[in-house]
Amino acid sequence: MDVSDPEDPFSEMDPQACPTAEAMDVVGTEWRMNVLHDLQNGEMRFNELKEATGASSRTLSQTLDALMDAGLVDRRMEEASPVATYYSLTEKGEALGPVFDELDAWAREWVDPDEVEG
Amino acid sequence: MDVSDPEDPFSEMDPQACPTAEAMDVVGTEWRMNVLHDLQNGEMRFNELKEATGASSRTLSQTLDALMDAGLVDRRMEEASPVATYYSLTEKGEALGPVFDELDAWAREWVDPDEVEG
DNA sequence: CGGCATCCCTTTTGATACTG
């Protein structure tokens, strides 16, 4: 009479069950994907990312927090007066490049701006 | 004093600006990615997806709705008595295969179950 | 400039119940 069904392979979606599930847990939000995508072009400052993604400072801040926490993004701060912060991909983050490349290819092939049919 | 800054290249993130942005708009949620990923292995029934993804019937229903709306998923219903519905990827949906392949590869390479360092 | 705190509204999601 255990709570969890013994027949069930993974009672409640253990992310461990499938690495891809873990991956989606980390990358699976639009904000995170957008930031990651934008950073593929190299390091960017907070406000640059803010404008590029359209996120509010609060949202961007949280997103970057999550990404740094996941080890996908690195922060570099300059000790200057107005403070300059630069965000960039870690090796782990850059390793996602191929994923975005494929997504990009897919988008260009299947997501047409006007659903062109002619 | 207009609300939108004339200097701003794309006042409010036109998805059209970048096809990839569009793509992320369509695939960029964990539920959608999970369903899409699960369907890569072939057609599945509603309840199978429900158990596989851990989504509630309401959530799964909405997710499938969005995916069908985006033309990524197809529905096939059998006119039997208890009603059997099967969901599968459309050509457009299957075209996302490489994306998941890459994501999978990345996950296996960078997302270790125990963060193994040995 | 970077980013945290607060207020508050919107969206998402889960339970639960009900229908064909």
Added chain:
DNA sequence: CAGTATCAAAAGGGATGCCG
């Protein structure tokens, strides 16, 4: 089995103000 409807809780996200 495959959903839909309803309700209430939780998370997400924007606006604004403030501080280092």
